[in-house]
Amino acid sequence: MKSLVSKFALIAIFASMFSFSTVFGAEHSKGMMEMEPVSGGDSCIKCHKGIESIRDTKSDMMQQIIAMGQGLGDSAGCVVCHGGNPEDGTVKGAHKGAPAAHAGGLAEFVRDPGSMWIADKTCGICHADTVENTMKSLMMTEAGKIQGNMHSWGTYNTKKVQYANYDVKDKDGKTPAWGTKVYKDYMIKMIDKYPNQFPTELKQLPLPPSGPEDFAGKSEDEIAAMASITYQRSDCQRCHIGVRGRKGRGDWRGMGCSACHIPYGNEGIYEGKDPTINKKENGHLLVHMIQGTREAKVKTPSGMEFSGIHPETCNSCHNRGKRIGVSYVGLMEQPYGSPLNVGGKSQSKHHGKRYKHIKEDLHFEAGMTCQDCHTSVDMHGDGTLFGTTLGQVEIECSDCHGTNDKYPWELKIGFGENFKIKTSNKARGMAEELPYWMTQGTVYDKQGGYLLSTRGNPLGNVVKVENKEKVIVHLASGKDLEVPLLKYKAKTNTYKSKDAHVAMGEIKAHMENLECYSCHSDWAPQCYGCHVKVDYTPGKSQIDWIASGSSNFKNGETSESILGTKGKKLFGKPSETRSYLRWEDPILGINGENLVTPVIPGCQVTFTVIGPDGKTLILNKQARVDDNGQNVAGTDMSPVQPHTSGRKARSCESCHSNPKALGYGIQDGQFLQKQGEDLYMDLQDLRTGKYVPKNKTVQMKGIPGMDYDWSQIVTRDGKQLQTVGTHWPDSRPLDQGMRERMEKTGLCMGCHQNMSNDEIWGKLNTDKKLDMNEHIKKMHEIAKKAAKATK
Incomplete structure (x- = not known):
């Protein structure tokens, strides 16, 4: 093993890793910690004495950083990434401006050099192509998430990807910036075949309503569209790397490059030796060191050491939607706080949710991080504007x-x-x-x-x-x-x-x-029925993550990035609930690659909108959209790689004898068939079914048009009920012929209907009770004898 790092690449990596939500940990909306002035220049290391070296001081990277820093009057090299004035000994003066000879042209002191809004002047000193590619990658645009949700709400009844968090263009043509010739040729063919999934330009998601006046004269469809954008901007977009995101347990992270390459514990408590960082305040990095490669060791003063980007870093974002991050480490969210903690307290919330442990992915059990499978193209992109993860991710089992x-x-x-x-x-x-x-x-x-x-x-x-x-x-x-x-x-x-x-x-x-994981996924999180309420009554408001990221400044900060700040608010407040949760035996369908895959609830949206006057404008509505030539409910069942692989594949029976796996619903869809009706709970005349009291209240309000279980996506005669995938033209339920060939329900009857027939059963049966393996062996013998008799 050897390290080949270009002369300036090291500096840029250093820049991308520094996350001074931490180094200047006292900096938050209330201002910086007051420190005694120092004299004689070189103020960075004098104030932050004891801070961890971003990399091993003997590494080529650190040696080059130090050399560049010395040329700028800073023996530790801090100004290479952060700017500032090492000649000024005061807190305010040292954290102002940047050296005139800064290689990236930085003019301001920056707290987090990894921020995408400043990375071209920090990380981009050496990694210009990486920064440019990442600006067009899904972690920045979230184009697929936006398109899928808008399709589920019926706002845009198309699988064409049109919107992103910010305006962005693919200015260098459809040939990827990164990749071998074989890769580039393959991707050009793919782009030509699926232009709707590989846009050349994305526009920022339209603005939500700004006040009561925006509702005047609007139709129900127009109100639903406005509500979908409010929901998207506030509940769904907090994870893109243009913002720092939700500040809470499990969600602490940096921005841009720092979102992945700076280690944060889930509690957000700094455990290093920098005296300027509050070690009791949440929201700080674990230690001031890079995480990334095998050689970039992260060490804590307590003696712990690790390398690579741990999945918990990835999970600060990948805990919603398809939930592949938390699933990978074996967790599934639940509505309960059990088992209880000391004192009878409820389980602590993590990512704003409570969890139960199901089972880790076998790769995680073996010690594999996400980056051990996923390539740099999977993460940073290749310079192409991707519409979905299926377009950007290049690996297969x-x-x-x-x-x-x-x-x-x-x-x-x-x-x-x-x-x-x-x-x-x-x-x-x-x-x-x-x-x-x-x-x-x-x-x-x-x-x-x-x-x-x-x-x-x-x-x-x-x-x-x-x-x-x-x-x-x-x-x-x-x-x-x-x-x-x-x-x-x-x-x-x-x-x-x-x-x-x-x-x-x-x-x-x-x-x-x-797909290999059709059989090898041990389980998949299935959150059935996403009931969204968007409330526009006075005083209801929530963070607009797109507007907050758009409010970015010369120092790389956004309106929400500093500790204590809340970001830009929008008019209205969405909230969510669900119908029920499952994890076992996921449904099967066809993904965008035209292969059988597990299918889980994506955005099974049933929405309710409360107007500015408190009146219910829309109640329990599901959009109707076009999918595979049929008009279906916009509630989406999403093809997925659950990231829950196990060594023992699911059994033959779990697919071939399971109506749910074929798309017919749990227990053949025989439950939840009255969801379209208003249901009461009260005294009845059981002869007529009429309710006795005049004073009665609806217990369960009906969802118009829904007379099937959330887990049913198709009927036995081929009528599709819900969307299956919102992005790719080939995604759909299992084809009619495939379902009919697959289903083997009732096979036991072929033999066991003869148990009372002594002429047949007497010649096959034995006094011995057969276990499963002996039963299989017996059936094999019968098959061989039958073949021989036929000859």
């Missing part, structure tokens, strides 16, 4: 594991995706070297070659062992793991169960038509 009959390097480009993009039938092979943008961190020895993603980029941490049928993945945490190769297991007959051989080796359709 088979990229590392291969298939039963092919090793990863024997697969063709595009395998694992079913976009029907024409590629060479030749084996994809492996890469012998990494492109420059993959060398600005830990670079691992290639050994027998770097494996490639399905789209043709090297996986820099996944290598084939030279002259062996063996693959090693190098984890950012410091571990090295051997990757299970399916072909090797098939060749050596080392599957742990015969089920695996049958499912992947005998039934070819599984490998051709299914």
Whole structure:
């Protein structure tokens, strides 16, 4: 292993990691901590004596930072990223302006150099392409989230991606800025095929209503559209990296580059040695060190050490929507505070919610962080304007594991995706070297070659062992793991169960038509029925995260980023509740790649709007939208990779004998069939069904047009009830023919209807009670005898 870092890349990484929500921890809306002045210049290190070095002082990165800092009168190099005046010994003077010779042209002192609004002058000194790509990436635009939600509300009845958090254009054409030639060719074909999912320009999401006057003369559809934007801007957009986001337990983070590369504990308490930071105040980084690569060790004064970006950092954002972050570590939110804490207190809220532990993803159990699978393109983008994660994420399970009959390097480009993009039938092979943008961190020895993603980029941490049928993945945490190769297991007959051989080796359709995680996802969070109320009565208000990010200043701050500030407020306050929660046996459908995938509730929105005068303007309404040629409820069931993989796949019966898996609803949709009616709870004349009291109250208000369970997406005769995916044209319920072929409910009846027939059953039965394996063996014997008799 060796580190190849360009001369100035180190400086930019340093800049991106500094998050002075912490270094100047006393800086908040009430002002900075008063400190005694110092004299003689070099004031940064004199005041912040004891602060952790952002990297090991012996590293090339830190040596270069120090060298640049010394040229600017700062022995620690703080001004390289933060600006300021190291010659001034006062708190106010030192945190003002920037050296005239600053390499990035910085003119102001900046608290958080990672902020996207200042990163071109800090991180961009050396990582200009990374900053530019990230500005167009989904973590900044959130274009897919916006489009999906607007579609669910019926605001924009189209799968074309049109809006983002901020105006942005793809000015350099459709050829990606990053990527190998193979990757770029593949992506150009993909962009040409799906122009609605790869916009060339995105406009900022329109403004919400600003006051009661905006409701005058508006139709119900227009009011619903305004409410959808209010909801989107306040409840959904807090996670984009243009803002610091919600300030609370589990959500503390920096902005922009710092959102990922600076470690924050979930309590937001600083545990380092900088004397200027309040160690009892929430909202500060854990220690003043970078997290990112295997070589960038984070060390605490208590003696703890780690490397890589822990999933808990990712989870400061990835805890809503598809909830893949918290699911990955085994958590699912619940409405209960149990089990109780000491003193009988309720469980503490985390990300504003309470959780139950279900089961970790096997990759997390093995010590893998998100970055061990997800590439730099997955995170920062490649310079393309992506509309959805399916467009930006380049990896597939088979990229590392291969298939039963092919090793990863024997697969063709595009395998694992079913976009029907024409590629060479030749084996994809492996890469012998990494492109420059993959060398600005830990670079691992290639050994027998770097494996490639399905789209043709090297996986820099996944290598084939030279002259062996063996693959090693190098984890950012410091571990090295051997990757299970399916072909090797098939060749050596080392599957742990015969089920695996049958499912992947005998039934070819599984490998051709299914995502691997269709079977290997142990569970998936299923939050059925999203009931949204948007209340516009006087005094109701909430943060507008897009407006707050748009209010950004020369020092990189936004109107909400400093501790104690609340950001820009909007008119109206949304709130949410739900119908019920499940986690077991997720539904199956077809994703945008035209492959079978788990499907979970996305935004199953039923909305209610309270007007400025307190009157109910809309009650329990579901939008109607076009999907797969049918007019259906806009309540969305979303194709998903749940990130809950387990070694033991779901059983055959959990799909083939389970109506829910096929899309027919829990227990074949026989429950919750009266949701469209007003339901009362009171004394009845049971002969007529009439209620006896004149004074009665509706217990459950009906949802017009809803006479089915939230978990049902299609009827047995093919009528689609809800949307399945709001982005890609191929996403849909399982096809009619597929459902009919899959369903094997009642197979037991084929044999057991004959149990009372001595002529048949007497010749098959034994006195022994058969367990499952013996039962399977018996059926196998019967099949062989039947085949022999037929001959």
